[in-house]
Amino acid sequence: MLIAAALTCSMLVMPVNAAPTLEELQEEQQDLENQKADAQDQLSDLQSQLETIMQKIDDLEVQLIEKGEEIAQAEKDLEAAEKKRQEQYDAMKLRIKYMYEAGSGTATMEKVMESGDISSLLTQAEYSQQVHEYDREQLQEYANTVAEIEELQRKLEEEMENLQELEAQYQDQQDELDATIESKRDQISDLDTMIQEAAQKVAEEKERLEEEERQRRLEEQRRQEAAAAAAAAESGGSESSGGGSSSGGGSSSGNSLAPVSGSVVDRAYSKLGKPYVWGAVGPNSFDCSGFVGFCLTGRYERIWTSGSYCGWPRVSNPQPGDICVRSGHCGIYIGGGQMIHAPHTGDVVKIASVPSNMWYVRYPG
Numbered sequence: 001m002l003i004a005a006a007l008t009c010s011m012l013v014m015p016v017n018a019a020p021t022l023e024e025l026q027e028e029q030q031d032l033e034n035q036k037a038d039a040q041d042q043l044s045d046l047q048s049q050l051e052t053i054m055q056k057i058d059d060l061e062v063q064l065i066e067k068g069e070e071i072a073q074a075e076k077d078l079e080a081a082e083k084k085r086q087e088q089y090d091a092m093k094l095r096i097k098y099m100y101e102a103g104s105g106t107a108t109m110e111k112v113m114e115s116g117d118i119s120s121l122l123t124q125a126e127y128s129q130q131v132h133e134y135d136r137e138q139l140q141e142y143a144n145t146v147a148e149i150e151e152l153q154r155k156l157e158e159e160m161e162n163l164q165e166l167e168a169q170y171q172d173q174q175d176e177l178d179a180t181i182e183s184k185r186d187q188i189s190d191l192d193t194m195i196q197e198a199a200q201k202v203a204e205e206k207e208r209l210e211e212e213e214r215q216r217r218l219e220e221q222r223r224q225e226a227a228a229a230a231a232a233a234e235s236g237g238s239e240s241s242g243g244g245s246s247s248g249g250g251s252s253s254g255n256s257l258a259p260v261s262g263s264v265v266d267r268a269y270s271k272l273g274k275p276y277v278w279g280a281v282g283p284n285s286f287d288c289s290g291f292v293g294f295c296l297t298g299r300y301e302r303i304w305t306s307g308s309y310c311g312w313p314r315v316s317n318p319q320p321g322d323i324c325v326r327s328g329h330c331g332i333y334i335g336g337g338q339m340i341h342a343p344h345t346g347d348v349v350k351i352a353s354v355p356s357n358m359w360y361v362r363y364p365g
Helices: 002-013 022-103 107-113 118-234 238-254 264-270 288-297 306-310
Strands: 323-326 329-335 338-341 350-353 359-361
Touching: 022 118, 118 306, 264 288, 264 329, 264 338, 288 306, 288 329, 288 338, 306 323, 306 329
Parallel strands: none
Antiparallel strands: 323 329, 323 359, 329 338, 338 350
């Protein structure tokens, strides 16, 4: 007995994993949608960064092309300057050779002394001096030109190398952003799947609660009918009791009416103004899924729920007669962005604009 009592107590304190409530399921769905919104914002920011990096890479490519052209031109200028300098140097060596061959270094002076008069002497001497100065100036000028071109080429090549390094850095950033964006897209795709599953759970929970409410109402109606029948039997009013039975038969015949002819949209229009009643499938009142089921089949019976419609094939080009649906609600699309639906308790079947949070599905039958 002690062991049994202990086991009983332990069972009493064991935690029970209760099923999540509708509010908890809705909170979970909303949390997933918030996560998706955050991920989409991050994706948008990453894509903006990627566009900036790609623009920088494009700009660098233009700069690299320009630097390459400048380097090519500098190489041509350097080659021409080197050639001209060599020509000038060769000419100077040739003149020196002639001068020494004519007088072993004294030929120029002898020509000066034999000029005849002072004016010719000065002219000859000035000429000889100018020849040497010209050679030195020309050689120095071309040497300076070559040095400048070499410095320019060095600078351009250095700039080219820096631009290439920067381009490589931008390319690495682009590769990293591409990988991050792909990962973020996978995350959003996973969240979409989780949101769809959460929405399905919410729809199923709503349908379960609706079904419980419908059964509760039916049970209450049965109790009231039984109480009325018992009261009638006690008072001897068998005729009145028979009337109650007749009323019950009328309810049964209402659910077995023959299908209404016409299109889905025609049937939807035919029920405009009928009151919304939770769990009702017609003919004089409907809930949302009961109304859509009637429009699709013409029968006054529970065939599908809004959760069922959520699993039907989605369409991006809705046509009149398609179903507008979201978790817990549905209606018949009639074109022009409008639908006919049974909104909620206290309202009637009516025409309304299709909300942005609904999507379109098509009857697979």
